[in-house]
Amino acid sequence: MIDPRDAGIALRLAGVRRVLAVSSGKGGVGKSTCAVVGSLILARRGLAVGLLDLDFQGASCHTLLGCRPGIPVEDRGLLPLEPAPGLRFATIASFIGERPAAMRGSALAEALREMLAVTRWGALDVLVVDMPPGIHDSTLELTRVAPATRHLVVATASRVALAVAARLLRYLGEADAPVVGLAENMRRTAAEAGSAVPALAAREGISFLGSLPFDGTLEAATGDPGRLVLTPFAVSLEQVFVRALGSDLDPSP
Numbered sequence: 001m002i003d004p005r006d007a008g009i010a011l012r013l014a015g016v017r018r019v020l021a022v023s024s025g026k027g028g029v030g031k032s033t034c035a036v037v038g039s040l041i042l043a044r045r046g047l048a049v050g051l052l053d054l055d056f057q058g059a060s061c062h063t064l065l066g067c068r069p070g071i072p073v074e075d076r077g078l079l080p081l082e083p084a085p086g087l088r089f090a091t092i093a094s095f096i097g098e099r100p101a102a103m104r105g106s107a108l109a110e111a112l113r114e115m116l117a118v119t120r121w122g123a124l125d126v127l128v129v130d131m132p133p134g135i136h137d138s139t140l141e142l143t144r145v146a147p148a149t150r151h152l153v154v155a156t157a158s159r160v161a162l163a164v165a166a167r168l169l170r171y172l173g174e175a176d177a178p179v180v181g182l183a184e185n186m187r188r189t190a191a192e193a194g195s196a197v198p199a200l201a202a203r204e205g206i207s208f209l210g211s212l213p214f215d216g217t218l219e220a221a222t223g224d225p226g227r228l229v230l231t232p233f234a235v236s237l238e239q240v241f242v243r244a245l246g247s248d249l250d251p252s253p
């Protein structure tokens with residue numbers, strides 16, 4: 001079906017070099033934490049970074065960033081907020097506040113199109129997208145409307161999370177949605193590293209991007225971008241993002 005907004009979305013994203021969708025299928029594995037801290041790290045490296053919270057049911061980037069998701073200023077589109085230097089941020093929470101937003105899969109894809117059609121990102125090196133949990137239309141809708149999209153899939157070493165990650169990877173593979181690789185979150189001990197999550201990446205034929213430690217300091221740093229980027233988690237995450245983005249980290253031509 002032709003949607004006139006598609007052309008508008010293409011224009012809105014014309015200045016965006018790369019879209020990095022942080023996905024997992026399962027909730028609670030650390031997508032939002034990776035998306036927020038990763039965006040902050042990239043902005044500190046001098047990249048022009050956008051962060052879009054598309055988790056309609058559980059928008060949490062604003063909580064991690066410690067900012068109030070007010071209604072964005074309108075100027076030929078909605079201008080992203082700037083919760084930290086160099087970081088442009090848009091969130092569905094600006095429109096639904098703290099109310100629960102019950103939505104069906106097709107409504108998620110619809111809301112995704114709407115967010116992309118109205119937000120004026122300008123020129124960005126990377127747009128990081130905090131994806132909603134679950135495997136549904138919006139997962140593929142992003143790739144359809146923003147062909148520069150690559151998925152960074154996050155999983156923990158729990159068998160439950162691995163099973164969902166495997167399903168998501170197969171779903172993305174069948175839809176030809178590009179995946180940059182798989183990262184392991186909440187690794188408890190060094191001995192756990194190098195086991196189940198890298199094995200899943202190998203089985204699915206995608207890159208393993210690295211392990212992120214379980215970091216008990218993250219909770220206390222929540223709401224404080226300056227502290228979040230100094231956590232041991234952030235130090236490991238920087239390597240994961242460097243591997244995920246490769247040559248996209250080079251300054252824009």
Ligand SMILES: Nc1ncnc2c1ncn2[C@@H]1O[C@H](COP(=O)(O)OP(=O)(O)O)[C@@H](O)[C@H]1O
Nearest residue numbers: 027028029030031032033186213214215216218
């Ligand atoms: N590496 C980690 N170490 C400790 N706690 C973590 C880690 N990653 C995420 N968390 C915590 O786990 C919870 C869920 O993380 P979140 O990023 O909201 O997951 P998701 O977005 O996948 O639902 C949060 O309380 C977060 O602080």
Ligand SMILES: [Mg+2]
Nearest residue numbers: 031032055060
């Ligand atoms: Mg989340």
